[in-house]
Amino acid sequence: MSSRRSHSRHSNASRITEEEINELVSKLQMMLPDAPIRRNSRVSARKVLQETCSYIRSLHQEVDDLSEKLSELLASTDTDSAEAAILRSLLMQ
Amino acid sequence: MEAESSTSNQQRKRKRSASESSEKPAQSTWRSDKEHRLYSSKLLEALRRVRSGSGSSSPRTDPPRSRAVREAADRALAISARGRTRWSRAILSSRSIKLKSNRIRVPCPARPKRTELERIQSAADQEKKKSVVLQSKAKVLGRLVPGCKKLSFPTLLEEASDYIKALEMQVKAMSALTEILSMFGGGTEGAPGMVQDAGAGTSTGTDSMPPPA
Numbered sequence: 001m002s003s004r005r006s007h008s009r010h011s012n013a014s015r016i017t018e019e020e021i022n023e024l025v026s027k028l029q030m031m032l033p034d035a036p037i038r039r040n041s042r043v044s045a046r047k048v049l050q051e052t053c054s055y056i057r058s059l060h061q062e063v064d065d066l067s068e069k070l071s072e073l074l075a076s077t078d079t080d081s082a083e084a085a086i087l088r089s090l091l092m093q
Numbered sequence: 094m095e096a097e098s099s100t101s102n103q104q105r106k107r108k109r110s111a112s113e114s115s116e117k118p119a120q121s122t123w124r125s126d127k128e129h130r131l132y133s134s135k136l137l138e139a140l141r142r143v144r145s146g147s148g149s150s151s152p153r154t155d156p157p158r159s160r161a162v163r164e165a166a167d168r169a170l171a172i173s174a175r176g177r178t179r180w181s182r183a184i185l186s187s188r189s190i191k192l193k194s195n196r197i198r199v200p201c202p203a204r205p206k207r208t209e210l211e212r213i214q215s216a217a218d219q220e221k222k223k224s225v226v227l228q229s230k231a232k233v234l235g236r237l238v239p240g241c242k243k244l245s246f247p248t249l250l251e252e253a254s255d256y257i258k259a260l261e262m263q264v265k266a267m268s269a270l271t272e273i274l275s276m277f278g279g280g281t282e283g284a285p286g287m288v289q290d291a292g293a294g295t296s297t298g299t300d301s302m303p304p305p306a
Contacts, residue, residue, distance in 0.1 A: 020247055021247065021250075024247050024250040024251065024254075025250065027250075028250055028254050031254055046227060049230035049231060052234060052253055052257070053230070053233050053237055056237045056257060059257070059260040059263075059264060060237075063166065063167075063260065063263055063267065064163060066264065066267040066271055067162040067166060068159040068162075069271050069275075070159075070162050070267060070271055070274070071159040071161070073271060073274040074162070075158070
């Protein structure tokens with residue numbers, strides 16, 4: 001690992017080391033849907049960032065679709081019975 | 094490792110003062126059942142308000158309404174974060190100004206870190222290409238996560254990981270809600286809480302949606 005600290009001219013307490021970045025990137029990678037268990041430093045940070053972006057985008061898309069479905073459903077269901085059903089199922093979990 | 098632990102200690106101290114659940118890192122709470130239930134009830138409340146607010150005369154697939162649902166869900170999600178993360182605060186403050194774009198500059202209460210990405214770049218000339226690529230990716234990421242456009246790289250990554258977990262919970266809660274509501278689609282007039290035929294198919298079938306696989 002390159003000793004970034006000696007290269008850094010800004011010797012503040014808040015300098016970012018490469019290890020930090022790698023650590024965070026690997027943590028991020030764990031959360032992606034198809035995270036390989038045998039995680040090595042082979043996966044570049046760029047790749048992880050890219051997959052993170054597309055994963056967030058797909059999650060946003062899912063939420064949008066669900067919002068659409070929910071708005072349809074909200075218009076057509078009677079609130080009281082639906083709410084009671086929801087509350088009941090929530091309590092049963 | 095020392096620098097890493099000291100920064101995370103700082104951030105943990107900040108989180109500790111902000112929230113009462115101090116021991117658990119913020120990440121694990123999104124996965125808990127309690128959080129799920131909390132979010133579901135907030136979501137329900139918000140959705141109820143959406144429903145009563147928009148009246149019954151508008152068509153079902155009103156674009157503003159699905160937008161309102163999305164915003165209500167996001168707001169409930171942000172509230173569930175209990176102010177621990179920047180993206181949640183950004184959602185809450187941007188919604189109150191009634192702006193949908195997440196491009197506005199949210200006055201973050203954190204210290205004004207002048208992008209340390211620039212520091213990375215200046216400090217590592219031989220790895221300039223790598224950091225430029227990272228910076229562009231990070232910028233894209235910063236646009237996706239609300240309120241995180243000008244954060245330092247590690248902070249951005251942390252916000253992103255928390256945001257992803259929260260989004261996953263949001264998706265789970267909303268799909269569960271959708272499933273339940275679709276079972277009771279059509280409405281039973283005048284019989285609150287007395288729905289017996291759960292899952293027996295929508296007899297008063299106004300919705301013809303296939304059950305989510």
